[in-house]
Amino acid sequence: MPLVDTHYQHWDGIHCGLWTRRWVIASNGLTACLRNKFLRNVVVATWSLSLAMVGALFVIGQLLVPDSLLVRWVSTLNTDLQGFANYLMNWLKDHPEISVRTTQDVLFYYFAILLMPFSIFAVGMAIPFLVTRDLASNAIIIYSSKAITRGDYLLGKFASVFGLLSLLWFGPVCAAWFFGNLLAPDWRFFWHARIPLFHVAVFGIVAMTTLSILALGVSSVSQKDKSTVAFWLVWWLLGFPLANIAAHTRPWLAHLSFAYDINQIALATFGLGKDLRIAQDNIPILGMMLRNIPQRTMDSFNNPPLFGSLVALALMLGAAGLVIHKRVRP
């Protein structure tokens, strides 16, 4: 007698819903990406930076507590320093909107921008797992023969790369915000930091959606892993020299770089120019340091070319959509 029943058996269970099937595609795509050791290391790196950010926010928060270890330690160094610390504490207490909101806005802008190259690079590594390999192996036929449509497949793949970006980028930023404020000396920090969180959320969703669609488009360009990865990385890296050339020649050239365009959206979302002006005028010491920022840089912070960036990104997304429409079919 065989150990296993090798007869065919009918199944009369209840089918899962459509969103579950889309979720299956998304989770499978994300799992495939994370099987790559290099990508896992990038995830660890971004979360380590998030931990460092939490540390920085903790230190800032401790400055508000008169008997905190940090303040006590500072006071042991020098009486002048103790006086300065007391002055700073009192100032921060009197101006929580500025001290918490503006500081966190500036910090989270730079933190989000700091994590962007990690995210773009990681997406480059993940691109073969999106559509490229499915096209190469004809797996697209198998997907199309199941109880899903092309739209469901693309939505699942979009969710894969969006999930990866959340893990690498949005997750660490949000975690830094949450734990940084959790470790603060006062619960009201959460309230004062609501605007930076809102900025992070708006920018994160816009940037991740854009990058995810662009990545899907690049992933559909070819059936060869090397071609799609090279396409993505070259496009990204070309943005750096293009931005420099554009600064001295034709400004529109800079919009060919998606990273540049996303950065302009970040500047506009966080309102960095306004934050820096407030900081320059109100925050002791730091304000003085910020006054050294060149006027030209301040101008670019104050008036980012948002319209040009939105148009450029819309055109890029349109092109990506066209490539996906033409290429992703059985």
Add this chain to the structure above:
Amino acid sequence: MSDIVIETRGLTKTFGTQRALDGVDLKVSRGAIGLLGPNGAGKSTFMKCLLQLLPISSGSAQLLGREVGAEGRDIRKRVGYSPEQNCHIPGMVGCEYVTYCAQLSGLPFQAARQRAHEMLDFVGMGQERYRKIDTYSTGMKQRLKLSQAIVHDPELVFLDEPTNGLDPKGQEQILELVSDLWRRYGITVVLSSHLLHDVERICEQIIIIARGRVLVHDTLENLKARRRGSAEVVVADRHGEVLAAFQRRQWPCELLSNGRLKVEHQQASLNPLISLLDELRIPPLEIIPSPNALEETFVQALEMSSN
């Protein structure tokens, strides 16, 4: 449950100026259905149009009583498909792949995993199910394709050249499995092949397609009845004596290289042939009526279409 599983009205598919399907009208009832035709006849295109892998240019089609195009997801939940070419998902191991396919068809994870192992047992895959698919032989890939096509317990399964690239033993095993799907488990099978022997062995209904048109659609039994009048007779010995008796009746006959006697008895039934053998007191070991009916019908249909 309706008996009609496939119904098409003027189904047409064009690629540029070329008509891959040219006004196909069909009503196919449940059973084991053989889709025959030479290479490039439109068999795969026909199946792909029904599964919505290709958009229909004009006409309409219903699968399991539902309109193709309007209810694609619901239809494919009840239909399985094993394509001709390899189409696995890179980097996956066999059982993971079949589980994933079951989940894509709407099975919850636990059920999907259990079904995947059951289907892999059914198609005769052992421990190799835990290996990456990229390392599989052609035979293993064919089995895997079959298991992913039936893992969600479909009512109808399309198999496109399932024995391609297999050795005779592998072909035999796959055909046995496919045959069981309808005969033992009631799953309607549409088997596309250019191998007449495969189709004849398994299928009860035959559809012959050439140049995008349906030339023949009938049961195998009816096709054989149309070609009555020939038979192959297997006898243990005294071949010469039997041949002589046939010749006396002026029935064209010959001794085949496999030892069988082929005779054109030109009668509606086998009774005169059996009576003759009885007169000779030669008990036949086997009598195969209309042995080449399908092949002859196929060739004739192709000739008619080219004329």
